[in-house]
Amino acid sequence: MSQYLNVPFTEKDQAKALGARWDGQTKQWFVPDGISAQPFAQWLQQTHTLQSSLIAPLYLRTSCQPCWRCSKVSRVYCLGASAINDVQYDDDESQPYSNIVENENDLIDVCDLEDIDTRLLPFLNQHASTYRPAFSKTKSSKCWMNHCEHCDAKIGDFFLHSEPGGAFFPMSEDESTITDSIMFEDGNFLFNGGFSF
Ligand SMILES: [Zn+2]
Secondary structure, eight states: OOEEEOOOGGGHHHHHHTTOEEETTTTEEEEOTTSOSGGGGGGBOOGGGOOEEEEEEEEEEEEEEEOTTTOOEEEEEEEEEEEEEEEEEOTTSOOEEEEEEEOSSSOEEEEEEEEEOGGGHHHHHHHOTTEEEEEETTTTEEEEEEEOTTTOOEEOHIIIIISTTSTTSOSSTTTOOOEEEEEESSOEEEEEEEEEO
């Protein structure tokens, strides 16, 4: 089975030069059969590290945020789940324990997303192409970030989820620009990342 890759647009030439191929149907790069995936390690989905899962119904949440760089209003995205199976390790990392987190009146927002179930990639690519993995200077690591749809500036999750008045932190219902569209009705989807209410 071909291995799908998580290649940011700006790194596509690099992936192509190494032999990655483009799947026009799923809009993803992949490692062709018979080629070692090792040179592509930086773009591989690290599914073995995924622990927690999003429990469907799963939503794509869309909101609006003024861009810090060009000042235009851009659409921004995050995943919303009805419940999360949150898996944590004790300090000695021996025993994982899990805990179902639910939000009675609203969805749980996924933020600081590091890795996501590959089954969601085609949907995200198609409906939220400005939300994709990028290098975050604040975190010194790669994570999913929104990008301004006008100037491609990275818009960090902190501004969207943790700043009062941010796209996913409206101060009142009237102020909210969040719309939810359903992605999957059922199923569990592994992820690595944080979440907020
Ligand atoms: Zn912008």
